[in-house]
Amino acid sequence: MAATASRTMIRTQGRKAFAAFGVRRPGTRHPLVATAMVLPVAALLMVAFGGWQAVVTQASSVGVMLGR
Known part of the structure; x- marks a missing residue:
């Protein structure tokens, strides 16, 4: 339980x-x-x-990859 609370606190501080x-x-x-x-x-x-x-060449490859 304490490990979860500390991870949540670290995430909250990162967001802030x-x-x-x-x-x-x-x-x-x-x-x-x-x-x-x-x-x-x-x-x-x-x-x-x-x-x-x-x-x-790259645009053509991307187009083929996207199925267009």
């Missing part, structure tokens, strides 16, 4: 620490927000390294 900095718990970011964060970096890397063919 995240809330104090205005950060949500890890792993709760909306997929559209994650996409919006990744796309500019992906575009920059694509332009910097001339990876048009690699982008097309």
Whole structure:
């Protein structure tokens, strides 16, 4: 019983620490927000390294994997 109470207390303190900095718990970011964060970096890397063919190949692979 005491071990469960201490784990609950530690989790509660962790949540409070995240809330104090205005950060949500890890792993709760909306997929559209994650996409919006990744796309500019992906575009920059694509332009910097001339990876048009690699982008097309990866997009095609993801499309097949998703069944589209």
